[in-house]
Amino acid sequence: MTLKSSILLIEDEENIRSFIATTLKNQGYKITTASTGREGLHLSASLCPDIILLDLGLPDLDGMDVIRQLRDWSSTPIIVISARSHEQEKAKALDLGADDYITKPFGTVELLARIRTSLRHSSQLSADSASHTPAYHHGNLTLDFEKHLVTLNGEMVHLTQIEFKLLGLLAMNSGKVLTYSYIMEKIWGPYIDNNNQILRVNMANIRRKIEENPAAPEHVFTEIGIGYRMAESD
Amino acid sequence: MTLKSSILLIEDEENIRSFIATTLKNQGYKITTASTGREGLHLSASLCPDIILLDLGLPDLDGMDVIRQLRDWSSTPIIVISARSHEQEKAKALDLGADDYITKPFGTVELLARIRTSLRHSSQLSADSASHTPAYHHGNLTLDFEKHLVTLNGEMVHLTQIEFKLLGLLAMNSGKVLTYSYIMEKIWGPYIDNNNQILRVNMANIRRKIEENPAAPEHVFTEIGIGYRMAESD
DNA sequence: TGTAATCTTTGCAATATCTTAACGCCGGAA
DNA sequence: TTCCGGCGTTAAGATATTGCAAAGATTACA
Numbered sequence: 001m002t003l004k005s006s007i008l009l010i011e012d013e014e015n016i017r018s019f020i021a022t023t024l025k026n027q028g029y030k031i032t033t034a035s036t037g038r039e040g041l042h043l044s045a046s047l048c049p050d051i052i053l054l055d056l057g058l059p060d061l062d063g064m065d066v067i068r069q070l071r072d073w074s075s076t077p078i079i080v081i082s083a084r085s086h087e088q089e090k091a092k093a094l095d096l097g098a099d100d101y102i103t104k105p106f107g108t109v110e111l112l113a114r115i116r117t118s119l120r121h122s123s124q125l126s127a128d129s130a131s132h133t134p135a136y137h138h139g140n141l142t143l144d145f146e147k148h149l150v151t152l153n154g155e156m157v158h159l160t161q162i163e164f165k166l167l168g169l170l171a172m173n174s175g176k177v178l179t180y181s182y183i184m185e186k187i188w189g190p191y192i193d194n195n196n197q198i199l200r201v202n203m204a205n206i207r208r209k210i211e212e213n214p215a216a217p218e219h220v221f222t223e224i225g226i227g228y229r230m231a232e233s234d
Numbered sequence: 235m236t237l238k239s240s241i242l243l244i245e246d247e248e249n250i251r252s253f254i255a256t257t258l259k260n261q262g263y264k265i266t267t268a269s270t271g272r273e274g275l276h277l278s279a280s281l282c283p284d285i286i287l288l289d290l291g292l293p294d295l296d297g298m299d300v301i302r303q304l305r306d307w308s309s310t311p312i313i314v315i316s317a318r319s320h321e322q323e324k325a326k327a328l329d330l331g332a333d334d335y336i337t338k339p340f341g342t343v344e345l346l347a348r349i350r351t352s353l354r355h356s357s358q359l360s361a362d363s364a365s366h367t368p369a370y371h372h373g374n375l376t377l378d379f380e381k382h383l384v385t386l387n388g389e390m391v392h393l394t395q396i397e398f399k400l401l402g403l404l405a406m407n408s409g410k411v412l413t414y415s416y417i418m419e420k421i422w423g424p425y426i427d428n429n430n431q432i433l434r435v436n437m438a439n440i441r442r443k444i445e446e447n448p449a450a451p452e453h454v455f456t457e458i459g460i461g462y463r464m465a466e467s468d
Numbered sequence: 469t470g471t472a473a474t475c476t477t478t479g480c481a482a483t484a485t486c487t488t489a490a491c492g493c494c495g496g497a498a
Numbered sequence: 499t500t501c502c503g504g505c506g507t508t509a510a511g512a513t514a515t516t517g518c519a520a521a522g523a524t525t526a527c528a
Binding site: 437 | 504505506507508
């Protein structure tokens with residue numbers, strides 16, 4: 001990026017406009033400002049900026065309309081600026097085609113980060129590293145995901161389907177607390193009521209099978225009020 | 235950070251103003267001064283300083299109003315300067331969004347330390363949004379937000395739900411004073427009465443669990459009349 | 469269709485946590 | 499010095515959460 005990106009700022013409040021303009025100029029961006037929606041739309045067309053910063057609270061046009069009109073013909077990234085008191089606008093603005101959202105008050109660091117992110121947005125693809133875990137070991141307990149097998153002191157332990165799913169979920173996230181609601185959704189799906197009885201019963205059954213003393217578990221711990229945590233695999 | 239940070243000093247007393255300005259210039263900071271609240275607000279917008287030092291006793295505007303107006307649109311760190319005779323102002327200023335306070339008379343060492351802390355704190359916000367903070371470390375204490383786990387000398391420490399929330403809140407804002415009222419609202423919600431009894435009890439319980447000597451804490455400090463401050467993560 | 473295994477629900481006891489209240493300590497002010 | 503306000507500490511009752519056994523419902527399979 002040898003040439004600095006150009007930015008169009010559409011903002012009616014004097015203080016904020018000058019604050020942002022100065023910040024961005026100091027960073028070497030080429031910046032143009034507009035204080036009304038109409039002016040902003042006009043400048044968008046004539047300048048073709050690399051990115052548009054848009055305050056939703058404009059005097060002449062509704063910010064949502066500005067987004068809609070821009071999106072009719074342009075796909076320039078739009079970062080919306082809005083007051084904290086209007087949080088619900090966020091979803092609507094994003095639905096209309098805004099790319100990001102920043103809430104007043106904000107710091108320069110945050111603003112710059114949003115701009116950089118939007119500018120390089122296209123390049124990044126999340127590379128999912130699906131390195132799969134073959135087994136869990138802890139003390140006398142072994143869990144083989146592939147073979148669907150659990151052993152205690154070398155001897156096979158029989159778990160029911162749900163019990164294996166549950167223990168497996170915990171083992172795959174060993175060391176981390178999984179909340180009751182997360183576990184419930186993963187095992188019983190999103191439509192189950194949030195009554196944990198069934199989870200507690202299954203855990204009691206699992207503990208009876210894998211813990212020497214279920215009252216003082218060595219493998220699966222309860223985090224009261226939160227969920228369960230399995231000892232980290234070694 | 236090759237460029238030195240810029241600081242805006244809003245202070246009406248000539249002597250103090252020149253003293254601070256000289257001190258900071260010698261440290262290589264780029265410093266601008268304002269002698270009234272209005273001038274300060276105006277310069278904040280046009281200069282975009284990295285940090286603002288604000289004396290609460292200004293001739294034209296109430297210091298609290300200055301904070302309030304700045305916080306409408308900016309989250310630049312504000313360090314409040316206050317006279318010892320107005321102790322109760324400090325908590326109010328912090329609640330309105332100031333980041334730290336310093337009491338007159340103060341030494342240059344203390345001032346510089348506060349400035350460095352605030353600068354570090356604001357630059358961490360950017361790191362947070364990109365790569366989230368997984369852990370807090372300080373001495374023998376570790377707090378892993380993702381795993382919901384606290385260790386002391388490598389051994390797991392059991393905290394209750396409220397205790398973890400409270401310690402986590404302080405850890406995420408380590409180095410910064412959090413007022414009692416702020417903490418109360420964050421943990422117990424806005425409808426709790428402003429009786430800090432319950433907060434004190436919880437803090438005592440936490441200290442019993444994580445401090446070698448709860449009477450001389452190493453991790454969480456009391457700022458009498460204001461709130462608590464946790465040692466900065468290293 | 470019958471049987472055994474599994475899954476889910478129910479009710480209660482055991483335990484952990486939260487909250488309130490009372491008291492002691494310390495440092496600053498009178 | 500004594501008084502007083504703010505904070506830390508402890509203990510105990512109230513509340514919430516969890517473990518467990520056992521009964522009922524469902525499923526799988528011969």
